[in-house]
Amino acid sequence: MKDISFKSKDGVYEADFKSEGPCVVQIDNGKLTPLAIYKHMEGMEPSADSRIEFDPRKRTIDLDVPVGMMIRIVSETPVKLAKMVVVQSNVGSSGGSGGDSSITSATATVDGNTGTPEVSVDLQGGALSFAFKNLKGEKRCYWF
Structure with missing residues (x-):
């Protein structure tokens, strides 16, 4: 679990952080004023079409933003506490090790032994x- 820090900027409170993949955030701003959440590329400002759709009255929100993209959360009121938990995915249905399921390499x-292949x-x-x-087969010599 990680803390999310908000800073006052232009009359609102903003948090910017890099996505680590699907996560759940919970935000306590003491009010039911709507929140706005955006995804954007690092070094760029969010645009109106990068706003993430969700019920803005909710304070516990599931986010599915690709790893490496930036997330900006905007609150009209000061934020008392905000936390994030990254959702761990499971690899395979036979009890994989979890974590990132993207294969990058x-x-x-192959050993040099003989026996039952595995x-x-x-x-x-x-x-x-x-x-x-x-995988190595037994050597056989046939004389005809």
């Missing part, structure tokens, strides 16, 4: 690795 290793697969931080074992 893949590696494979493979183990691992996904860590977007890197998929295969470890093949026992």
